[in-house]
Amino acid sequence: MLTELLINKGLVTAFLFVGLITWFSYWLSKNLTRGHVHGSAIAIAMGLGLAYLGGVYTGGNNGLADVAIFSGVALLGGSMLRDFAIIATAFGADMxxxxxxxxxxxxxxxxxxxxxxxxxxxxxxxxxxxxxxxxxxxxxxxxxxxxxxxxxxxxxxxxxxxxxxxxxxxxxxxxxxxxxxxxxxxxxxxxxxxxxxxxxxxxxxxxxxxxxxxxxxxxxxxxxxxxxxxxxxxxxxxxxxxxxxxxxxxx
Amino acid sequence: MIVYGVALLSFCMLFGVYAGNLLGELLGVSANVGGVGIAMLLLIVLSNLSNKKFHLSSASESGIYFWSAMYIPIVVAMAAKQNVIAAVSSGWLAVIAGVLAVAVSFAVIPLISRFSVDHHIDQYVE
Incomplete structure (x- = not known):
């Protein structure tokens, strides 16, 4: 039943998932590398690592997003929201x-x-x-x-x-x-x-x-x-x- | 209203991507040419219009800042959905081509950006 919930509310599951990865990455950055390696660099590397594992596990093309409970990752990390967030970063850019x-x-x-x-x-x-x-x-x-x-x-x-x-x-x-x-x-x-x-x-x-x-x-x-x-x-x-x-x- | 900021952002994106598609069609390529870049420029221009008719309240701005801050989490999700297996297991040709392309491009960055800085100094001298 929990699995079903995580799949049905995929995007929300993805928010939680990415939040946990980010928290763990910043914790690693602070405690393991004493801040030398940026937390987001670790988070991205971890995302790629999980994508590899997802690919091994499912044999699919979309990394971790092919695992059913992480299907929301495909939406969160898809080109639509990615481009939306990239455009938002331009706000306040120096003309x-x-x-x-x-x-x-x-x-x-x-x-x-x-x-x-x-x-x-x-x-x-x-x-x-x-x-x-x-x-x-x-x-x-x-x-x-x-x-x-x-x-x-x-x-x-x-x-x-x-x-x-x-x-x-x-x-x-x-x-x-x-x-x-x-x-x-x-x-x-x-x-x-x-x-x-x-x-x-x-x-x-x-x-x-x-x-x-x-x-x-x-x-x-x-x-x-x-x-x-x-x-x-x-x-x-x-x-x-x-x-x-x-x-x-x-x- | 926070939604005004989000709506403005949406407008910029839809306008930009549409323009990018049109540009691609004009050039005869089946790809979007700079849609996101056009949207970013539009957002910058619109948010710099400081007349009274068009002014974003700080609540509206926070609607844009939220998405700006969501950028890194979204990139983490994007990384997690890459086809890393295909990249790793595709054989030496793809790996070597990819590695060399990155190495050469990195090497050229300082050369070209120095060019831009020099130009910039020239302008001051003039």
Missing amino acids: TAIKKAGWVGAMSVVIGVVLSFVVGAMVAVAFGYNDAISITTIGAGAATYIVGPVTGTALGASSEVVALSIAAGLVKSILVMICTPLVAKYIGLNNPQSAMVYGGLMGTTSGVAGGLAATDPKLVPYGAMTATFYTGVGCLLAPSILFFIVRYLVG
């Missing part, structure tokens, strides 16, 4: 900082897409792919796990290659979540301008959202703003200009 970094932010989106694409495409070539469609699709996946399948579908890539492109994007997004707080100091990620550049270069909205949340929540609106343009720009460039360049190079 002048955004204007100042506006053009660099825009430039970083294009550079970020091309950079990740080139890296992904080179890895695809290194692994023996030699047709332009597969190389382009895997390169696009290294941008984000949405750009990959959109490009693959547009070009008619095989489903194996599309799956690889999604996986590459997933690896990227998860790494960005985990690594951002660790490298923030070394890459100067401590002001609105660099946060906008960071969002534009990384592009994966979930990665940027998680990474900045664990680094400095005040920077979230600046990074998120540029990051949300990335997938669109990627879907624009990858199946067109970037594909033509790859086809020209591969012959």
Whole structure:
């Protein structure tokens, strides 16, 4: 009966669940790392760990959310509420900082897409792919796990290659979540301008959202703003200009 | 009224995502182009209009601040629903492509943001 209740009131269960994880993470942060590792970084890592366990347990694609009593996690962590909360963080953001970094932010989106694409495409070539469609699709996946399948579908890539492109994007997004707080100091990620550049270069909205949340929540609106343009720009460039360049190079 | 803030936030999101879809269609890509970014800009612009006709009371503001504060818990939930298994077990190609893409992008951040800071100093000199 309790199980049924937790499933029926899924979203409320998810609130309780996330609250408990957060409490435990901040407790760990304070007592185990003496505040060196931010509580939200631990909470996000714990979320990813639980997603892994959920995947092992159910064999599904939605991590912990495939476990029936945690189905509300899918709604709470879904794109609708995520975007709603991201937009809310913009309230009170510094308009002048955004204007100042506006053009660099825009430039970083294009550079970020091309950079990740080139890296992904080179890895695809290194692994023996030699047709332009597969190389382009895997390169696009290294941008984000949405750009990959959109490009693959547009070009008619095989489903194996599309799956690889999604996986590459997933690896990227998860790494960005985990690594951002660790490298923030070394890459100067401590002001609105660099946060906008960071969002534009990384592009994966979930990665940027998680990474900045664990680094400095005040920077979230600046990074998120540029990051949300990335997938669109990627879907624009990858199946067109970037594909033509790859086809020209591969012959 | 708290709901005014929440409603304003909702309006911004729906407007932004709609605009992002239109932009995507115009560009011929099957994706939303910057919908959330447009919504954020709209919210900033609307909340900076400080005339008497359009002014948010502090109760209305708290409706927006609530969702802003829910951001991290939502991100934790988002992390918990990722397909981590697929990312971990997809083979070396995906892992190497992902790792290198992240490493190269991180490495470029200081270069580009320095560019923005320099530009900013130039403006002061002028």
